[in-house]
Amino acid sequence: MTRWLLPGFLTVGAIATLVLIVGPALYAVSLSFYDIPSLTSDPVWVGLNKYAVVLSSGEFWNAMWNGIVYAGLTIILQVVLGIGFALILNQKFVGRSLLRGLTFLPYLLPTVIAVLTFKWMVDGSFGIITILMHEWGLPAVNWFETEAASMFSVILISVWLWTPFVTTTFLAGLQTVPVQLYEAARVDGAGPIRQFFHITLPMLRPILTVIVLLRGVWMFNKLDVIWLTTGGGPLGATEHLPVLSYRKAFALFDIGSGAAIATLSFLVLMIAVTLYFRAFPMEEVK
C-alpha cells in the first residue's frame, strides 16, 4: 500500500499541474500567434506578427518601465520598512504581542477592501482625509490627479498591504540569530548600527534573498491594486504589463496582443529570475 503512496501523490500532483497550470499557460502562449478580434471569432494564424506589433509600440515599453518602477519601489520600501518594523517588534516591551498581531492585520485584508477603503478615505468630496484637510484649512491633495501622484498612491497602498508579510518573515528570521553574537559584538565595542550591518543583515541574507525574489515576482505581476485604483491611468502613467495585457484582451478584444504581452512579461520575469539566481546563488545563501 505505502509503496504506491508516493507515486500516487506524484501522479495526482503532476496531473493537476498539467491541467491547471501548464495546459492553460501553453494555450495562452498559443493564442499569441493568432489574430482573434473577438471572443467568438475564429482565430487566424499570424505567426510572430503580434509580437512585432507589441514590441514596436510605445505603450508596451511604457508599461514595462512602469512595472519596473512599481515593482522596484514597492520592494525597496517593503523590505526597508519590513526590516525596521521587525527590529522594533523584536524588542521587549509591554504590548508587544498585541502590536505584532496588529502589524499583520493589513496583510489579512482582501485587496479589494483595502483599495476601496483607501479610495473612500481620499474621495474628493466625501473622504475623511479630504474633509479633515478642508477643516484644518489645508489644500486638497490630488491623490490620483497627476501622473506622479497616481504612481505614488498605488505604491503607497501596495506597501501598506504587503509590508506586514515582510515584517513577519524577518521577525521570524531575527529570532533565529544567536544572542551570543550580539553579546560578543557588544564586548568588542560594536554599537547597534555596526551590529545590524555585521550581524543581523548577514544572518538575514537567506531570507532577504528569497523575500526580494518572491515580492519582486508578485509585484511585477500584481494587477488588482492598479486596476482597482487607477485602471492604469492617467495617460498610462500606472499602466504596467498585466494591466496592458488585460486591457488589450478584454477591453479592446485583441486577444492575440493580450496573450503576446503576457508571454513577453513571463519571459522578462524568467530572464530577471535567472539573472537574480546568478547574482545571488541559493547554494551560497544556505
Added chain:
Amino acid sequence: MKPIDKRAGLLTRRQTIQGIGGVGLGLSVSGLAAPAVHAQSKRPIRFLNGETGKDTLAFFAMAAKLYEEKTGTEVIIDSVPLGEAFTKLTNGIRSGTPYDIGTTGFIGQVLLLAEEGHIVPVNEITDQYEWGNNILFPIDEKVYWYPFDYNLALIYYRKDLYEKAGLSVPTTWDQFATNCEATVEGRQKGCLFPIGSNGATNWMSFGFMWAEGVELFDNQWNVILDSPELAPKAAAYLDFMARLYPTMPTGSLQASYGDVLSNVVAGTVAHGAYAGRVIESAERDNPEIAAQLDVMPYMDSTGSRTAANHGYDGWMVMNTDNSSAAMEFMNWMTSELIVDFLHTAPVHFQPTRLDIYDNDRWRDNALIKKHSGMIETMRGLITDESVVVTSIDTQGPNPDVRPGKVFESFALPEMLQNKILRGMDSDEAVSAAAEKIRQAVG
C-alpha cells in the same frame, strides 16, 4: 420487500442490485435517461439579464413565472452586472451552451455578434412600434436588438442654487462655465464631469463636443476630428473643459459613474451629468435634493444647438436552436410587460418606443407623475431632429464596430487628460487624439 438482513450489513447484495434497477427504471420513466423523449419537450429559455436593480430582478422573476404558467415554457433568468454580460454571453457561445436572449449596453457588441451570425433580427417585434431618434441601428434594414432604454446622459442642475445666485439656465458654454464658477462655495463645487480613461468619461463628458458639431468620421470612415473644419471646434471644447476643471471636486480625474451619481445626489456639486437614476437615487436617499433637481441638454458655444449622449441598453435574441421560442417570449414580454419592466426604474429607463410616452399605465407612476416636466424634456430630446443624440460608439455614417474600438481605446478621454492634466496645447491634443483613433480603427 424482504426485510433487511441485519447480519450481512445494511442491505444484501440482492437488495442493492434490485434498488439500483429500481432507480434506473424510475429515471428512464421520468425522462432523465431518455434524451429522445426529453428533446421533444419544451426546452427552457435561457435569458441573460444585465440589469441588477432589486426591482428589476423581481420583475424578471415574476415574468418568468407568469410565462411558465401561461405557456408551460420555463424561462431561466441569469443576472450579471451589465459590464460582465458580454463576456458571459460569448463564453456561453464558445462553450456550446449559448443563452437564448442576451442583454447589452453597447451597440458595437450587437454589430459584432450580428456579423458573426450569433444573433437574429428582431424586426418582427421592432416593426410593430414607432421609435425615438437614432436608437435601432439597423443593418441593411435588419434590426438586431430591442433597445429598452435611452439612458441619455444629460446635465442635472440645482434649481435652488440657481435661484440663490440669480442664475438662469445656460444656453452657451460661456454661460454654463459662469454658472459653474458662481456655484462654488466651500466644499460645494460647481460641476463634475469625469475626465479619466473610463466609460463614465466616454458617456458623460463629450455631449458638449457633439453639440458643437464635432464628429469623428466622414461618410467613408476617414477620421475627421482633426480636419480644418472640426479641429478648431474640438480645440474650443477642450478650452471650455479646462475652464470647468477648477470648479470640479478633487478626484474628477478618476470619477466613476457612482462618484458622479453620489456627488449629484448628495448635493456636493451644482451640476453633474447622468441619466434618470439621479432622480430615483435622490428620491430614495435625499428627497430635499430631488425636489431641487432639473435637467438640461448639453449646449454648444453659441447657443444654437443641443445634444444628449447615448447610453442605451437592449436585448438580443441569440441564434440558437431555441430562437423561435425566445422570440415568442420576447414578443410577449415587450408587448405585455414592458411597462412593468420600465417601472422598475421609472426615470432611468427612458422609453425608446414613442407609444409608451402616451401609455396611461406607464404615466400612472408616482415618480413619472412627480417629474413629468423632466420626462417631457427627455421625450423632446429623442423626437426633435435638431437635437444631436449620439455617442462615441455610434459615430460614423452607419452602425459599425469601429466606433466601438474608439470607445474602448479611450482616445477622447486621453485628449481631455492631455489638455487638462499635461497642459498640452488644445490643437496638439486634438491631433494626438485623431492619430490614436486612426490607430484604433486600423
